[in-house]
Amino acid sequence: MTEPFLELRNFSVYRGGRAILTNLNIVLHRGEKIVIAGVNGVGKTSLAEAILGFVPFKGELILEGKPVKEKKDFKILRRKVGYVFQNPDNQLFMPTVRDELLFAPKNYKLPEEIVEKLFQKVVNTFNLTHLLDRPTFKLSFGQKRLVSLACVLTYDPEMLILDEPTNGLDRENWFKVAEFLKKSDKTLMVITHDRELISFLGWRVIYLSSLSFVTSYPPKEELKENLRKG
Numbered sequence: 001m002t003e004p005f006l007e008l009r010n011f012s013v014y015r016g017g018r019a020i021l022t023n024l025n026i027v028l029h030r031g032e033k034i035v036i037a038g039v040n041g042v043g044k045t046s047l048a049e050a051i052l053g054f055v056p057f058k059g060e061l062i063l064e065g066k067p068v069k070e071k072k073d074f075k076i077l078r079r080k081v082g083y084v085f086q087n088p089d090n091q092l093f094m095p096t097v098r099d100e101l102l103f104a105p106k107n108y109k110l111p112e113e114i115v116e117k118l119f120q121k122v123v124n125t126f127n128l129t130h131l132l133d134r135p136t137f138k139l140s141f142g143q144k145r146l147v148s149l150a151c152v153l154t155y156d157p158e159m160l161i162l163d164e165p166t167n168g169l170d171r172e173n174w175f176k177v178a179e180f181l182k183k184s185d186k187t188l189m190v191i192t193h194d195r196e197l198i199s200f201l202g203w204r205v206i207y208l209s210s211l212s213f214v215t216s217y218p219p220k221e222e223l224k225e226n227l228r229k230g
Contacts, residue, residue, distance in 0.1 A: 003065050004029050005063070006051075007027050008062075010025065010058075011024040011050070013046045013050040014055065015046060021208065028159075028189065031185060033184075033189075033190075033203045034189055035189075035198055035201065035204070036189060036190070038209055039209075042208045044163070045086055045191065048191055053074035053078075079108065082152035082159070083163075084149050085148060086163035086191075092136045092144060092151070096134060097131045098133060100147060100151045101122065102115065102119065102154065105119070114156075128147065142168050142173055145165070145173070146169075146173060149177065159188070161191070162188070163191045164191060164193075165181070
């Protein structure tokens with residue numbers, strides 16, 4: 001068995017000094033894809049933010065066999081793990097879509113030829129050509145959702161954590177994002193309560209149901225039965 005890409009050991013997440021999630025143990029290997037599901041308010045977003053170092057946690061966070069503790073460790077993690085926020089307004093800040101897409105790769109000082117290649121790839125993948133010179137604040141919510149995903153992909157992280165990536169999308173763009181996720185070769189953690197997306201992807205599901213009760217199951221009959229029950 002190869003070394004896990006990302007591992008959480010006895011991982012507890014805190015908000016305002018109160019435990020939101022306790023003693024999670026999650027192992028994610030390179031190229032593996034999982035869904036984090038659960039009712040609203042159970043702590044799905046808090047889990048993602050803790051992994052990125054935005055909110056406090058206790059326990060062990062391990063990236064490629066090395067503990068993530070210090071500021072410099074999180075800097076490395078955030079280069080390797082791209083995060084797509086639940087609310088794209090919290091992520092987009094540049095004047096135009098083009099500026100937004102180019103910000104991260106230039107910030108990471110990627111070679112120009114790599115930047116251009118990645119830029120063209122995401123523009124084509126999500127059909128963004130007509131939006132490139134549009135101010136980000138004038139985009140529809142669905143357009144912002146696509147751009148927020150695309151701008152993370154332009155610096156080519158090894159893993160993506162996506163928080164409700166299909167929320168607010170029309171059917172055409174829903175399928176565009178769902179197909180991208182299905183075909184991607186990246187390590188993926190998708191946070192969602194979109195039952196249709198869970199069924200479409202068919203990945204392993206980790207269901208957060210209370211402070212200390214976590215279930216994990218493969219996308220087989222048990223998943224289908226849970227989806228039917230709602």
